[in-house]
Amino acid sequence: MRRGSREWYQVLLEEVETFAERCHHDEEIEPPNDPTWGFRVFVTSYSPTAREKLPRAFTNWIRAQELSLQHMIGQPELRQEVLKRFKLDIVEDESLENASDDRVREEFRAWMKGLGFTPREEEQDEVSVALLSTVHNPSENICLALDEASITMLADITFGEPKDDLQRFEGLTVRAIDGTWRRPAEAKVNETYRGVGDVSIIGLAELFKVMASPEGGGHSFLGIMHDLHPLKGMPEWTGELS
Numbered sequence: 001m002r003r004g005s006r007e008w009y010q011v012l013l014e015e016v017e018t019f020a021e022r023c024h025h026d027e028e029i030e031p032p033n034d035p036t037w038g039f040r041v042f043v044t045s046y047s048p049t050a051r052e053k054l055p056r057a058f059t060n061w062i063r064a065q066e067l068s069l070q071h072m073i074g075q076p077e078l079r080q081e082v083l084k085r086f087k088l089d090i091v092e093d094e095s096l097e098n099a100s101d102d103r104v105r106e107e108f109r110a111w112m113k114g115l116g117f118t119p120r121e122e123e124q125d126e127v128s129v130a131l132l133s134t135v136h137n138p139s140e141n142i143c144l145a146l147d148e149a150s151i152t153m154l155a156d157i158t159f160g161e162p163k164d165d166l167q168r169f170e171g172l173t174v175r176a177i178d179g180t181w182r183r184p185a186e187a188k189v190n191e192t193y194r195g196v197g198d199v200s201i202i203g204l205a206e207l208f209k210v211m212a213s214p215e216g217g218g219h220s221f222l223g224i225m226h227d228l229h230p231l232k233g234m235p236e237w238t239g240e241l242s
Helices: 008-021 048-072 076-084 101-114 125-133 148-155 162-169 204-212
Strands: 037-043 086-092 142-146 173-178 196-200
Touching (some): 037 101, 037 204, 048 076, 048 148, 048 162, 076 086, 101 142
Parallel strands (some): 037 086, 037 142
Antiparallel strands (some): 173 196
């Protein structure tokens, strides 16, 4: 991934501050104040095995992402700030047992709409989604999903030599779901994007920053993650992030 002239993670923090200060509605007196970065995670398995392994899975996942950030960010103060603001919001709902990507997307969009992240008065779905996609806060547009296989994979992670661990972790992925994608009324020739990808468990900061950038998510009518397709591991971006 190419970077601009400024420290890449400093840009991430600046984007987070912008989101925290932005009002979602003109009538709001006070803007939301959540200067964190991360994603909402929907759990889609509630078997005894999944329930038992879920706490360890999240502990390992957070530790792996933090290990990556510690390795990649050279400035101690900046590193501490990025780590402090990292947050995963867990959604546990047994009605989502074995839920498909489309079902998780529907639940995620309902959550966003309930919090006012989509124009409530807008009745035309395509227009509503296009407007939503112009908001570049990734936590409002992208969610993650964990099935039983993903939970087991995360729970079984072991830690040893950091550099070896990071190389191994890059190839471990979880499902990323584009909340702005809609199934087209007519199939488009050569279009294979279906609003999903598989992001590395240590690639969350990269995904957040790429999608937060004005250059990211530019094709609102195709989905905010369209330009990363096919996403299979660490997010790759060919444009300049400044």
